[in-house]
Amino acid sequence: MTTETAQTIVLVDDEENILKASRLILLGNGFGNVVTLQDSRQLMPLLEQGGVAAVVLDLFMPHLSGTELLPLIVERFPHIPAIVMTAVDETETAVTCMKSGAFDYLVKPVESGRLIASVTKALEMGAMSRELNSLKECLLDDRLDHPEAFASIVTDSKKMRAVFQYLEVVSRSRQPILVTGETGVGKELFARAVHELSGVRGEFVAVNVAGLDDVMFSDTLFGHKKGAFTGADQARDGLIARAAGGTLFLDEIGDLNEASQIKLLRLLQEKEYYPVGSDMARKSEARIVCATNRDLKKQIEKEAFRNDLYYRLCAHQVQIPPLRERLEDLPLLIDYFLGEAAASLGRKKPTPPPELLTLLSVYSFPGNVRELQALIHDAVARHGSGVLSLDSFRNIIGGDAVQLIPQTAVTSSDDPLSAIFGRFPTVREVEDYLMAEAMKRARGNQGIAATMLGITRQTLNKRLQAKKG
Numbered sequence: 001m002t003t004e005t006a007q008t009i010v011l012v013d014d015e016e017n018i019l020k021a022s023r024l025i026l027l028g029n030g031f032g033n034v035v036t037l038q039d040s041r042q043l044m045p046l047l048e049q050g051g052v053a054a055v056v057l058d059l060f061m062p063h064l065s066g067t068e069l070l071p072l073i074v075e076r077f078p079h080i081p082a083i084v085m086t087a088v089d090e091t092e093t094a095v096t097c098m099k100s101g102a103f104d105y106l107v108k109p110v111e112s113g114r115l116i117a118s119v120t121k122a123l124e125m126g127a128m129s130r131e132l133n134s135l136k137e138c139l140l141d142d143r144l145d146h147p148e149a150f151a152s153i154v155t156d157s158k159k160m161r162a163v164f165q166y167l168e169v170v171s172r173s174r175q176p177i178l179v180t181g182e183t184g185v186g187k188e189l190f191a192r193a194v195h196e197l198s199g200v201r202g203e204f205v206a207v208n209v210a211g212l213d214d215v216m217f218s219d220t221l222f223g224h225k226k227g228a229f230t231g232a233d234q235a236r237d238g239l240i241a242r243a244a245g246g247t248l249f250l251d252e253i254g255d256l257n258e259a260s261q262i263k264l265l266r267l268l269q270e271k272e273y274y275p276v277g278s279d280m281a282r283k284s285e286a287r288i289v290c291a292t293n294r295d296l297k298k299q300i301e302k303e304a305f306r307n308d309l310y311y312r313l314c315a316h317q318v319q320i321p322p323l324r325e326r327l328e329d330l331p332l333l334i335d336y337f338l339g340e341a342a343a344s345l346g347r348k349k350p351t352p353p354p355e356l357l358t359l360l361s362v363y364s365f366p367g368n369v370r371e372l373q374a375l376i377h378d379a380v381a382r383h384g385s386g387v388l389s390l391d392s393f394r395n396i397i398g399g400d401a402v403q404l405i406p407q408t409a410v411t412s413s414d415d416p417l418s419a420i421f422g423r424f425p426t427v428r429e430v431e432d433y434l435m436a437e438a439m440k441r442a443r444g445n446q447g448i449a450a451t452m453l454g455i456t457r458q459t460l461n462k463r464l465q466a467k468k469g
């Protein structure tokens with residue numbers, strides 16, 4: 001019997017030849033730890049020791065049959081998938097086994113491809129159910145085991161904390177992770193956190209794949225052989241070789257060209273690639289993290305993104321919420337970027353004006369955290385001393401009223417005016433409505449409401465007074 005690790009597969013069969021043949025097939029296909037048991041009575045004690053990831057079980061064996069063992073495995077070790085492998089090709093037996101909780105049912109002689117596919121799926125499923133269990137534990141006690149991995153992400157949001165918890169769990173697997181979210185939400189910071197969490201020793205290598213044609217993509221990622229094309233006078237490794245034992249971060253994956261999508265799919269499925277000009281496949285063990293601000297499902301509908309690639313990528317997917325959906329982050333982020341901007345300019349951190357938070361809370365931040373960062377850096381650069389001026393923020397936010405967060409639910413009716421006013425309104429009614437809405441969103445601050453409306457504070461004040469009178 002060989003030693004066991006977390007990915008040990010146990011084969012149980014009374015026929016030695018079958019055990020030997022199946023073990024060779026699995027070892028030859030990259031399954032590192034395959035334990036064989038000819039005496040089925042040894043199985044349960046072995047499972048008790050832990051570390052077994054899947055069991056392949058014969059049904060008819062002396063002493064303790066597979067039919068007797070299967071329910072015991074399912075009851076005592078529900079996280080270990082059991083594949084039944086037997087000479088009996090009877091639908092009834094297959095149904096009984098599946099009902100008893102078998103993961104799969106294979107009829108001997110089993111074709112090697114079928115055995116490999118079944119064991120691969122069983123391991124994937126086992127890993128997923130372990131992840132799910134850790135996730136449940138994590139969510140129940142709201143803990144983070146490695147908060148240091150997220151140190152660069154400033155946040156106070158529960159939604160973001162849930163993303164952290166999910167990433168802590170899935171980062172342990174070697175499956176790719178897809179990070180989605182609008183531009184500027186911090187997707188690259190999350191990719192770096194995954195790299196930290198996976199505890200790998202290699203480098204974090206980031207590549208923006210938008211705008212790379214297939215030749216550039218292949219050369220950048222896979223490298224080339226000497227003489228592969230004019231000018232290739234030296235063989236050169238690609239970034240995937242640099243990311244060996246580390247993480248390869250593919251940014252803007254939704255913009256990847258079609259030919260390169262096939263190559264990426266191959267890399268994910270077979271874990272191998274060809275340097276340009278070479279017909280010798282190379283193995284890669286780099287962890288892949290992808291990010292996009294596009295809706296990949298829409299890209300699939302438009303036939304701009306491959307379905308099979310999407311399903312490979314989305315096994316572990318996290319969606320980073322836009323800043324306008326986590327306004328509770330604003331105070332921390334404002335403070336953080338004021339400090340960052342002041343430090344970069346070698347100045348003292350300015351005091352923010354009290355209205356800044358209210359003003360920023362009504363803005364929808366299409367560029368998310370990156371936009372906030374740029375706004376604050378700009379304001380600090382223009383700033384003299386004392387309290388920071390609101391002007392540079394007003395110019396951006398007041399200048400584009402469409403960017404304000406829509407808070408009034410306009411019905412999907414074709415006539416939004418009727419949805420709000422019940423009929424076509426007069427100019428006065430619209431003005432009154434806009435003023436009331438601006439005051440509401442500005443939480444009563446006339447200066448901010450005036451900026452939102454594009455009028456002076458005095459004009460707004462006059463109109464409000466006139467309304468009262």
Ligand SMILES: Nc1ncnc2c1ncn2[C@@H]1O[C@H](COP(=O)(O)OP(=O)(O)OP(=O)(O)O)[C@@H](O)[C@H]1O
Pocket residue numbers: 152153154155181182183184185186187188189190251291292293369370373
């Ligand atoms: N929560 C955060 N805390 C601190 N800095 C942040 C946070 N979120 C984003 N940033 C900063 O905002 C900028 C944009 O972040 P990042 O490049 O990770 O965004 P992205 O989602 O990858 O954008 P894109 O889709 O355009 O590539 C970076 O300077 C990043 O450091």
